[in-house]
Amino acid sequence: MTTYPKLWRELLGLSLRRQRAYTVATLAAVVCSVLVVALCALALREAVDAIVRGDTGRAIAAAAVAGIVYALNLVLQDTAGILRVTTNDRLGRLELHPQVHRDLAKTEGLDHLERTDFLDRVSIVRSSTGHITMSMWNAVMALSNALKLLITVLLLGSVSPWLALLLLFAAIPVWCDHRGQGVVRRVEVETAEAYRLHQHLSELAVGASGGKELRVSGSAGQIVDRQAQAWRDAMGPRTRAQFVAAAWKLTGWLVFTAGFVGALALITYRAAHGHGTVGDLVLTVTIAASLRQTVAGTVQSTTATAGSRRVLEPYLWLRRHLRGEADRSTGSERPPARLTDGIVLSDVSYTYPGTDRRALDGVTATLPAGAVIAVVGEYGSGKSTLVKLLGKFYRADSGTITVDGRGLAELDTEAWRARSTAAFQDFGRFRTTFARTVGLGDLPHVDDRERIMRALEETDATRLLASLPDGLDTQLGRELGGVDLSEGQWQRTALARAAMRTDPLLFVLDEPTASLDAPSEQAIFEQQMARARTLGRTTGAVTVIVSHRFSTVTGADKILVLDKGRLVESGSHDELMRLGGRYAELYGLQATAYAD
Incomplete structure (x- = not known):
């Protein structure tokens, strides 16, 4: 919890910097709302006492003040709420929401996007930036309502010290609500994956991309059934948690009601036995009448503040994670203007998060400057993983990758990517x-x-x-x-x-023609091979071609054959065919298949 005040100060500072007029107006309205209830009660007490003393002028003046303050209170209730919502909306949508996406986009790697714990929190944060910023305003309102409650109890205590015990009774609903909201928060995190599955299936059921296959296969009904089950898995526990939270809230309010009834009995007893002035009685009744609303506001704002942990914890976790990713990005060296030696992989291994099988296992290979390197193998052999390591999208678990003798990890990522270009299998639209x-x-x-x-x-x-x-x-x-x-x-x-890009050092073609017809594929490969040769002469660029069709890579200078993450063969097409190993076997199978 100690991190929350720091975050709220940060958000308040951001709001003051970027939405100054709205923020100042909102804070002014909140401060005024703290004072008006007490001023109204004190003015009414003074008006009644003045009437009893026969001081008509003072009574009229005090009554006028009470009327003005009461009217101001009514205006402030609506104005403060509107200002708070407007300011928060602008802060969440225009400031924090873009910042979250900028931070996500700045992370140099992609491996975190394949972790369910990361995706669970991202899905919560992306849809809750307004709730995150509102948590700061909830904290402000909790503080202002606590001050209102304190002022109220102090005024009651001036009539009788016993009435100050209402502060204790007012704390019990707050504590009970905190307990109930704790259950809700825990269950929402536990069911986040089921809720994401429900959202995914909902989009799949109505999306155009999968609509044709769903209709041809007749599986739309099954998708809807699975969506309904995911909804039950997510919302069933959440609904039960809400009932538990409601039971805690009811318990707290019952305790407070008992204390409030006792306070009213004490006030009545004192009035009946002539203790205090008539003005004290009016003040007590006025404050007591507003006490329920004050306590309700305190409970609501405090509960909302505590409930914001549901979005604050994922947000803070995400910030820590992204900060850790940024700290790991230690590379600061500039890549060479031109490659002279090339890229060397030494015993490189990588395992995807959540799995125990290595996608790459001890790969050692040299990619000479100016060379065209083909990477082939069956699906799941590690071809695209190798490409992503070269692009610094992943970090090798072990081993090293060097560029002209300098570690790839030591190169500035942005500068390295500025000297790279690629056409990926899963290209952007x-x-x-x-x-x-x-x-x-x-x-x-x-x-x-x-x-x-x-x-x-x-x-x-x-x-x-x-x-x-x-x-x-x-x-x-x-x-x-x-x-x-x-x-x-x-x-x-x-x-x-x-x-x-006309001067890359790394040129990647990862299944660049998978969606093209055979004549277009051959023409594209011939064009890109010619471009690779030109780049090799001008910048020493290494061209890496990943292809499932072996006939298109026969002209490569070196072919790397991967099998289950391991480099099993390397050499030119002619060398590998003479070797008669895995490459020759796969090449022959494919040639026979296309001939048939």
């Missing part, structure tokens, strides 16, 4: 203009139409451009009022994006 979705391959030149056109020409994508209604300015994405592309067209766009 960016719903923006066609020019921009290609230009994103080299951000400093994202609007350079001349370079974009060269990239399109190098990847034989000019015919695709000609088919678009507005050329380079065509909006992509039917859901955004634009046009949609076929899978092959999206992949060709990704290839053009990879051609935007």
